Amino acid sequence: MHLVETYPEVMQSAKPIDQVAIAEYYYLVGSERAASSVAERVWKERGSLPGGALQRLLVVRALLGADRAEVSDELARANGVPADRARQTLDVEIASFLEGAARLRSSRPGR
Numbered sequence: 001m002h003l004v005e006t007y008p009e010v011m012q013s014a015k016p017i018d019q020v021a022i023a024e025y026y027y028l029v030g031s032e033r034a035a036s037s038v039a040e041r042v043w044k045e046r047g048s049l050p051g052g053a054l055q056r057l058l059v060v061r062a063l064l065g066a067d068r069a070e071v072s073d074e075l076a077r078a079n080g081v082p083a084d085r086a087r088q089t090l091d092v093e094i095a096s097f098l099e100g101a102a103r104l105r106s107s108r109p110g111r
Contacts, residue, residue, distance in 0.1 A: 016045045017053045023060050028101050036064050054078050059093045 014022065019042045026035035039060050046054055055075060062071045068090065076086035 016042050016048050017050070020049070020053050020057045020060070024056065024097075027060055027063060028104060032064060035060060039064060051078060055089075055093060058090065059097050062090060062094055063097070 019038050023035045023038040023042065026032070026038060039057060042049070042057055043061070046057065049057065055078070058071050058075050058078075062068055068087075072087040072090045073083060075081075075090055076083045079086065079089075081089070
């Protein structure tokens with residue numbers, strides 16, 4: 001992340017899958033504007049993402065305020081599952097991400 005923040009042009013050459021991780025990082029550190037910017041950039045290239053990375057991107061988009069119904073519909077299409085199962089998966093993945101974020105924040109020095 002230091003490299004990306006020091007040399008923003010690195011982001012332009014980062015692979016979409018790496019940009020998903022960068023969007024997650026920005027969300028975790030509370031920079032929702034940066035997370036949203038990266039997530040939107042990757043969204044345009046989502047066709048090149050493997051399933052797991054697309055699911056992570058969808059979680060970030062939902063956390064950033066994207067319509068949950070639209071996000072779960074996209075997840076259903078991507079995974080070839082019924083809408084209700086996609087909603088459940090999305091809810092579980094969001095809860096897991098937020099739980100991990102809370103653990104990360106509580107493990108930081110000074111907390």
